[in-house]
Amino acid sequence: MNATVKHSEERLMKVLLAPVISEKATFVAEKNEQVVFRVMPDATKLEIKAAVELLFKVQVESVQVLNRQGKQKRAGRFTGRRNHVRQAYVSLKPGQEINFTEEAK
Numbered sequence: 001m002n003a004t005v006k007h008s009e010e011r012l013m014k015v016l017l018a019p020v021i022s023e024k025a026t027f028v029a030e031k032n033e034q035v036v037f038r039v040m041p042d043a044t045k046l047e048i049k050a051a052v053e054l055l056f057k058v059q060v061e062s063v064q065v066l067n068r069q070g071k072q073k074r075a076g077r078f079t080g081r082r083n084h085v086r087q088a089y090v091s092l093k094p095g096q097e098i099n100f101t102e103e104a105k
Helices: 001-008 009-015 023-032 043-054
Strands: 014-018 032-038 060-068 071-073 078-081 085-092
Touching: 001 014, 001 078, 023 032, 032 043, 043 060, 043 085
Parallel strands: none
Antiparallel strands: 014 032, 032 085, 060 085, 071 078
16 A cells, blocks of 8 residues: 555546456456556556555556557548557456446446
């Protein structure tokens, strides 16, 4: 819990944007006991760890971060780009679990 002291609680509430619900995220959750979150573009690993521990009351073992570039898209003659996304793969300590259906109450 020493990581939460270094970061303001207000900042930690904004770090996690949403859980990622996809086939890959579900597969990773079952196989490696990891949870995938979309996070702010400037979030650090320590901030992500502190935010998950604060919001879900679990112990985090490690955090891996992935920066995914937005795809180039066209609409007629106009080209654009989807937003860049930063994802965090959070490994929980053995016996820990995050249940999103329970948290939504």
